[in-house]
Amino acid sequence: MATKPNLFSIATKELSQDAFIAWLLQWGDERCKNADSELHSIGQRFVRFLINLQFGLDCYEVHKVEVWRQWSNIDIWVEVNDEICIIIEDKTGTSEHDDQLGRYSKLVRDYYANKGIWKVAFVYLKTSLEDVNIVKEVEQKGWSYCSRTAFLSFLLSSKTSNDIYNEFTEALEEKEKESKSLNWGSWEATQGLYCYLQESLGEWSGWRYVANPSGGFLGLYFHWKGLKSDNNVEYYLQIENNCYDVCRLVIKITGSWNGTTGYLYDRLGYLQAESDKYGLSVSKPARYRVGEYTTLAIIDDAFKFENDKVDVPHLLKAIRSAMALVDDIAENS
Secondary structure, rough: OOOOOOHHHHHHOOHHHHHHHHHHHHHOHHHHOOHHHHHHHHHHHHHHHHOOOOOOOOOEEEOEEEEEEEEOEEEEEEOOOOOOOEEEEOOOOOOOOHHHHHHHHHHHHHHOOEEEEEEEEEEEOOOOOOHHHHHHHHOOOOEEOOOHHHHHHEEEEEEOOOOOHHHHHHHHHHHHHHOOOOOOOOOHHHHHHHHHHHHHHHHOOOEEEEEEOOOOEEEEEEEEOOOOOOOEEEEEEEEOOOOOEEEEEEEEEEEEEOOOOHHHHHHHHHHHHHHHOEEEEEEOOOOOOOEEEEEEEOOOOOOEEOEEEEEEHHHHHHHHHHHHHHHHHHHHH
């Protein structure tokens, strides 16, 4: 079967995605209707889709659409019918930093303060997966979160013969498919697993990229337990996957413990003595590196694979047992 290169599998940067979104929005202007009626209709629907993330204006008629990029560092700035503004912070792999959303909100509101009655829809659109805590922070700042799933659902709901539109949609479909593949060697799939685990754990958890001299990893951290004798010291669990040669569940320690390897060996001995009760085997990391967040022990065989796919039921069982083990050591330290 012949294969067809996909432009957006090559042009993966945020600026390329900005360009596609701005391009599609421009098609919503009524001046584009005779150039391509299909894309014009989709463009109009896309304008309404973004507006409706914050305002219930399903029947809103779109006539005039003006689009700017990187105005005052804002990714995409849209004015519709000289009465509604759409501000889009567009992300591929990164998250908000340096209070971008707060600064942009103030800038835009100040800009329209003396320009009559303007509605402003603030949209945070991301085409990689996001930690649920960041989603909550985005929404608390008054921005609507548009997930990849929601964006893709919109794109798939429309049909056109336009290659640009279809190639962008296909590239996004591939990312969505990969995130559900459970392939331990894929960053996208690892993010998908972490999002699933966040829903399954029933308690607070967070995940992000963790940089280190070995090249970094995606880490999911959860189940923080303060010592019964000293709440300034905490144990917690962390999954570490560098999608190359490390994929493991570990027990970490942080806080005002005495910072000696002797203490770590003592606590490791306790974990190894107790681990059988929970159906676990626990081992020492290759080397103890004392720091703010120190790896105390590795939960052996928490990850099992079949054709490079993570055995999720087995992992969840190991996680539940490891949570009970952490409760045990926190109670008895």
